[in-house]
Amino acid sequence: MFLPNIPTPDEVLDKAFRRAKKAAARVRTSKIHRQKKSKRIEEVRVQTACQVIRETFEGILKETPHVEELPMFYQDYIDVAVGVDQFKKSMGALNWANGVLEKLQNQYTHRIRRSPPENAAQIRRAAFGRIASVVNRIGDELDFLNYSRQMLRNVPTVDPEATTAVIAGFPNVGKSTMLRQITNAEPEVADYPFTTKGIQIGHMERRWQKYQIIDTPGLLDRPVQEMNQIELNAMVALEHLADLILFVFDPSQTSGFPVENQVNLYWEIKQIFRNIPVLCIFNKMDLVEDEENVKYIEEHINTEDEVLMVSASEGSGISRIIEKLEEFNRQFQNDMGNNG
Ligand SMILES: Nc1nc2c(ncn2[C@@H]2O[C@H](COP(=O)(O)OP(=O)(O)OP(=O)(O)O)[C@@H](O)[C@H]2O)c(=O)[nH]1
Ligand SMILES: [Mg+2]
Structure with missing residues (x-):
């Protein structure tokens, strides 16, 4: 059984913040006012960071088989190997994180838009802090999913039809x-x-x-x-x-x-x-x-x-x-x- 790669919280955040920075560098500026530009940049950074993380988690959720849809043998196998409840709970944590990230993304984008330009960077930093804490909150779950991936890598390919x-x-x-x-x-x-x-x-x-x-x-x-x-x-x-x-x-x-x-x-x-x-x-x-x-x-x-x-x-x-x-x-x- 193949489970997708599971990154650590640091890997998730590094990638997200790096991509956010790149996206900010690409913000087109010639036609907009300088003050507007600084706000736009921070907005893009927050949006990109959230988006990258959400896509990462969505990918994991999509590529991981739903335990309850697997043949009974595999369900029991997963239960014996790592525990079905813990496995489901960890997948649930990814869903939870994505929900919170979506809210943060909206909330902080609006804040930046409504703020004076000189506050935009500070608001973005606050957003990054919240984002990091959400991702770190599910560190144990990511860790567990990674462990599950190792444990389930060599599940024998049984043919439930044979x-x-x-x-x-x-x-x-x-x-x-x-x-x-x-x-x-x-x-x-x-x-x-x-x-x-x-x-x-x-x-x-x-x-x-x-x-x-x-x-x-x-x-x-x-x-x-x-x-x-x-x-x-x-x-x-x-x-x-x-x-x-x-x-x-x-x-x-x-x-x-x-x-x-x-x-x-x-x-x-x-x-x-x-x-x-x-x-x-x-x-x-x-x-x-x-x-x-x-x-x-x-x-x-x-x-x-x-x-x-x-x-x-x-x-x-x-x-x-x-x-x-x-x-x-x-x-x-x-x-x-x-x-x-
Ligand atoms: N003479 C004879 N030897 C046999 C026969 N079947 C197996 N053996 C021998 O018995 C020994 C054990 O055979 P295995 O097939 O490894 O037995 P197993 O039940 O798989 O053993 P474990 O994996 O340790 O549980 C080997 O040395 C085989 O060659 C048989 O029908 N006749
Ligand atoms: Mg044997």
């Missing part, structure tokens, strides 16, 4: 390997305020339908009790996006996590993504020698969830996952069609 699967499971069970295999490409990796390690998004297109597969390292791989508020909020954002959860088990336990723990995490994920279907993937099947762990998992998960056996690193079973995604998508579209 059918979206979110991969969950303990670390080292083969999630990233699977993502690479399914989407057949190096996934896009973006900074993500939800996790420490960034988000990975893989894109895939089959029969004119777009799919995106999301891996969130460091987020969906540990118990909910250990999560902080930011991470819990992140769940909400993912919930808006996920059409399907791919929960990856490692029955070989070579990842270092006993199947009991894996099953516990599975149930937690199901609790969080309450209404979202889960496809259970048993990975690293090439390493599984006896079936005991496979059986254990099968007996302890919801019997309605479908199970696929794969080996991500060897690529076996991957096409089954893709078929399942397509199947799910068809069903999903049908349901949508029937309900809409």
